[in-house]
Amino acid sequence: MRRKFYTLDVFTETALEGNPLAVVLDCDGLDAPRMQAIAREFNLAETVFVLDPRNPINTARVRIFTPARELPFAGHPTIGAAILLAELRAPGLLAGQDLRLVLEEPVGDVVCYARHRPGQGARAHFELPRLPSPEGDAPDNATLAAALGLEPDAIGFADHRPCVMSAGTPFLFAPLSDRATLARANPDLFPWGRDGAPVFLYTEGGERPGTNFRARMFASGFGIREDPATGSAAAAFAGVLMRFDPPGEGEIGYAIEQGFEIGRPSLITLGLDVRDGALAGASIGGAAVIVAQGSINV
Numbered sequence: 001m002r003r004k005f006y007t008l009d010v011f012t013e014t015a016l017e018g019n020p021l022a023v024v025l026d027c028d029g030l031d032a033p034r035m036q037a038i039a040r041e042f043n044l045a046e047t048v049f050v051l052d053p054r055n056p057i058n059t060a061r062v063r064i065f066t067p068a069r070e071l072p073f074a075g076h077p078t079i080g081a082a083i084l085l086a087e088l089r090a091p092g093l094l095a096g097q098d099l100r101l102v103l104e105e106p107v108g109d110v111v112c113y114a115r116h117r118p119g120q121g122a123r124a125h126f127e128l129p130r131l132p133s134p135e136g137d138a139p140d141n142a143t144l145a146a147a148l149g150l151e152p153d154a155i156g157f158a159d160h161r162p163c164v165m166s167a168g169t170p171f172l173f174a175p176l177s178d179r180a181t182l183a184r185a186n187p188d189l190f191p192w193g194r195d196g197a198p199v200f201l202y203t204e205g206g207e208r209p210g211t212n213f214r215a216r217m218f219a220s221g222f223g224i225r226e227d228p229a230t231g232s233a234a235a236a237f238a239g240v241l242m243r244f245d246p247p248g249e250g251e252i253g254y255a256i257e258q259g260f261e262i263g264r265p266s267l268i269t270l271g272l273d274v275r276d277g278a279l280a281g282a283s284i285g286g287a288a289v290i291v292a293q294g295s296i297n298v
Contacts, residue, residue, distance in 0.1 A: 002295045010076040011229035011266035011286040013121035018266045019229040021080040022047040039065035048077045061104040068223030073107035073168030075231010075284050082124040083288045086114035107168035125285030132239030135170040138162035149186035160244045167235035170197040187218040194221030200233040206257040215258045228259030229266030231284045238282040
């Protein structure tokens, strides 16, 4: 059967930057092994498969696969799928208003808002279906540093310390002392994610004005050597911020750079809603561009 697919670059407004994504449409009838084989064929960080929703009031049901495994939730596939479905189903509405979509994912229903005003890039953001929470223990600094090819004193800055946090997919968060150290980290010394959480490295500041953090993510155990932009990690990062650098009350925005070290510059926006000192809600946002389309015989 011929099924239509699109590829997009996500967390960027420029084609051939950001994080590549494949979206396969009309996937009812495909089972998980077949989806996994198709994801290996595309060999991108993630491939999204769009199915009819279980609840007819929702927009679609989606399943997300890396080349090696299925994920219950991921950020750049959610952003990319929301923008693509909005562009395909209601392009006229996007020119004048935000479009609400609900994507059914294994982690739960994800509420997204897409927009594409004339003269601007297409953008979307989604509300976290699950707030971040701790999940397991981080290795000690010496062990973590050795697995990254760094010195133990390179781990940590200010009050930030390694931890494991999840908003649907767990990540090992490793704060590094500065951007030069971040650039030196070696993704090939350890099979990140094979027997535990993939690692999300971050440090303060960035290359672009207004950036709060610069990051890298290694997940070779998922079939991803290094990810250009990781929205699910940024979602869990809200919990890291609340633990080590809690902001004030109200709605606070952060900008996270990723992918610069591998020539795929990306920008993720993270929004926190803090009430009475606790995280009441959070959102992930970014842009995406459609790069290619075609059909796959599966």
